[in-house]
Amino acid sequence: MDELPIGRRVAYWRGRRKMSQQVFADRLGKSKSWVDKVERGVRRLDKFSVVYDIADVLQVDVTLLLGKEVERKPETQNCIDQVEVEEIRAALERYDQMSAFFQAVPHSPPLTEMRKAVSHAWLTYQHAKYGVLARALPKLLRDAQAADSAHASSDEASTAAHLLGQVYQIASSALRKVGEHELSWLAADRSIAVSQRAGDQLLAGLASYRVGSALLALGRVRPSLEVNVNIANRLAPVGPARPGEDQLSVYGMLLLNGAMSAARIGDSATVRDLLYGAEQAARELGGDCNHYWTSFGPTNVELHRCATAVELGDGRLAVEAHEKMNKAGFHAMLPERRAHHYLDIARGYTQIGDVEKAGEMLLEGDRLAPSEIRCRPLAHEVLSDVLRRTRGTPPAPIAELAEQMGVGV
Template sequence: MDELPIGRRVAYWRARRRMSQQLFADQIGKSKSWVDKVERGVRRLDKFSVLYEIADVLKVDPQVLFGGESHRQPDSVNCVDQVEVEEIRAALENYDQVVAFFEPPLVEQVSLDELRKAISHAWASFQHAKYGMVARSLPKLLRDAQSADAAYDDSAMTATERGTRINAAHLLAQTYQIAASVLRKLGEHELGWLAADRAIGVSHRAGDPLLAGVATFRVANAMLALGRARPALDLNVQVAHRLAPASGAEVTPQRLSVYGMLLLQGAMAAARVGDLATSRDLLRAADEAAERLGRDANHYWTVFGPTNVALHRAAAAVDLGEHGIAISTHESLDPEPFGALLPERRAHHLVDVCRAYTQLGDLDKAAELLVEADRLAPSEIRCRPHAHEVLTGVLRRSHGTPAAPLAELADHLGVAV
């Protein structure tokens, strides 16, 4: 991005703000032809007053347009900025369903098949750590899913329409969950809590207890991120007990996966409050569920299975200060199933283990894991405030100049070496 001519940088941010050349020209008091020439490099942009006005309209730091060192960001990893977060917030502030109590909503019919494809693509993108891509698609995805859900009047529905309404509610609940997951990654925890909480209510209307279970641990994740570990623990355990499969028809891969993930998230919350016994009990129960499942799977987007249990055991050990256990758990992972996990899960785990190596003073290994995580899923490192904190911790403990790959990563993130 820094190597681009200034006109190309203006074009990039104008497009990212979803502004046409004409709209942009109107806002800075220029002609569309002037904007086009600047963006193509035909006309020079050398007046600071104009540059600052453009930066103001595009809502970016002027240094971004100048190609300043503190904003180095490779084109392949475009993280989300506050303007784009506000667009998601605006979509979440839609309360058409309340208006529908008083008058039929005026909404466009949305194709559920097309919506389902878009949501599936968003899930896949999230689990491959394409957070910027997902976040920029979320405002429209939320509006479409909300419109699809609001399109039916309960009082005058046929049986077919009732089934369609349930499908629409299911898709809306998924969309809220995607929003909650992405917002948590970006450090927008309050907004993520709102989205996850919405998902629980809509899941009930969809009549799917497993969907509600998945939404529950996303609410608990938001609570945990906000420092509310004890309520997060109680919520996960409470719902896990209600979804615990006994025997017969209840023992489905889907139910085992959701139940298992609730236990894992409960174990993480217990570790955060220093409750070693509860954390181990919950991990043991999750292990049993994973054994019954037999292998790692992605039912209800949980990525639950034996390998993910091991990853959570390592993460819980880090939070409990058992850094040696975290590292030995990592080193005993079977490379084949670990390598088959989705990039988000693997990179997240490497950051967790990096924390353990940092605490034990093995900074070379910590740096190696961070660089490897960046190779696997750049957005997991470059777009997450948590990863920035971990990198800063490694650099602070380092003596002398860090290895070139780590220094380059720090440079990309704008973290002082």
């Protein structure tokens, strides 16, 4: 995009933000005709103040509009910025397998190195180091795609496909965290196709989980519920033989994700049934585990019990469940899970009008995993709500967090 005129860049980012020319013009305080002339290059943007106003409305760094390399600020180092999103998008838009049909496959790293890189990426995600992950993902995607193409006709084909399927899922999860829901859906959908080539039903089941999460984030709640429940039913343990721990973990996570979808539409009966099924699976599993990078177990079921209560609008139930939770199990969870839970409970406290406790929960999450709070649009909304409803001057730690996150006090 560096070679594009500034007007074309404005049009591009306006389209990405799904704004019509009229809406964009209204937010700028300009006419639709003015916007149209700027985007066509008929009218020059020669005032920096106007360029900064446009960047604010489009929620992009001004350097993206000017075609310069972004200078990342220290406080955004652990988040995913627009440049990194576009690099991930470019990697997802590659079609190496199709290219391999016509020409020699480019060099790919050894699969042993790929396994280590993929495991490291999973751990980076589960420790909520989203900025670190974002800077590694474009190359990891390209390498995994190249490896998948290079081994397409070898004995290692299923292994390479499995690794690529995992990378797509990591990308999907990270993109959803920062509000890039369409791109998250694309990555998850890619993982389903690759997982089928890998011949791994559980990996395909987890890919379906990611698709369900992306659909839920997009507001496509019923399709999200259907995909989670349908695939969970196919992976449900049947027969007298004890199911494997991997199977129980993937099955349980699909039920939990389905419960979140059911809660979004207010179907409390389905929420209760799905949580019960997940609880049974966790009990059979015997404890908290991280099979297939799921963090599934009794504690994660309790976290979802709180989260579904919040989605149902029952903040008091969520807070009560939080207070009764097994503290040892909770503190043994990975940082992303715990910080995510603090954000959910902050929402619960706002629902019952206790904005002071809501603020405390945001601070707890920020201390544990800053990226989970500072990088997520949802956390910005909750913090804005806390500030708006706080009488008088907000506590100094909350005011400082708001300043660091760019949320107006």
